[in-house]
Amino acid sequence: MARTRAKPATARAPAPPYVPLRGHPLNEEEFRGQVGSTTWVPRLEYAWDAGVAISRFLDGLREGKIYGVRCRRCGRTVTPPRAFCELDFKPMDEWIELRDTGTINTFSICYVTWDMKPLRVPQIPAVIEIDGTSPRVGFLHLVGGVRGRTVTEIRRQVRVGLPVRAVWKPPAKREGAITDILHFEPVRKRANR
Template sequence: MGRKWRGTPLTAADIAEGRVATAEWRPEAKYAWSAGESIGRFLEELQEGHLVGRKCDVDDTVFFPPRSFCQEHFVRAGEFVRLKNTGKVETYSVSYLDTDARRLEEPVYVGVISIDGAAEGMGFMHFLGEVEEKDLAIGMRVKAVWKPKKERMGAVTDILYFKPV
């Protein structure tokens, strides 16, 4: 078959050493994302040391993290509901990669934690701590470890990590 498979492969050095013409650009945009009604309240409550969900009035499902509408019934969500500081590890990973794909000397443990009092399986992503790698398990019960109150700023990082209970 006379197909032409084309393309001109380059090495990283071809570019670094200027063997081919290139142009560079560094975008400098700064963003400010509005948290919105539900996540705004979620962040405020985090600063106070509480996890909060929000209820769908049609069938009493408690969303976590809270949101302003129910994606199933398509109605405006109802009351905010304070939840417990405890939950369950739905899944996890032991990561040697940082956000820029650089290698970490010591891995971070990250998981999805579903929160007690919210609908089954509704959780968020967070770190796992005060635990040995060999003891990590899907289904393990965990509890939030908070930053000291004066260091909290209304962010998911107001919780340091979740530890086994």
């Protein structure tokens, strides 16, 4: 059991709950050295099946194609593909080859890793609405082909509503994965949607 070095905090304020609140806050030093703690690094391995619909989507990516699926009852064309329409609760009716172009629905410029370490070159995640789908339908990917690292430099080149195109890995290097698309890059001119 931990040695109770930390003083119990007894906060009182002219506001509820009006009674001393319990809890023993630790500072970083206390946590790292003075109180007992036990550590464990889990090792778990999983092998995930892609499923019926996503398997076909991944096969398409290997061929440089983005697939969507269509439900005739609600009339939606959506991607990523799914085996059944989650609204009408029936099988999807057809597979549709979409274009590899789209529009930036939203984006971010991320300067930290998940454990809050700084990133020198920021990541630019985005939701890309893929051309040929129903309005506002897309998926998460990255924006690339952008110069500069600062918010100002990047925002000069990337904005919501910007047309983008998939930049593919060379065919020989594709493996049937979402990363077969390296990123989406801004396009200056684009054929009619």
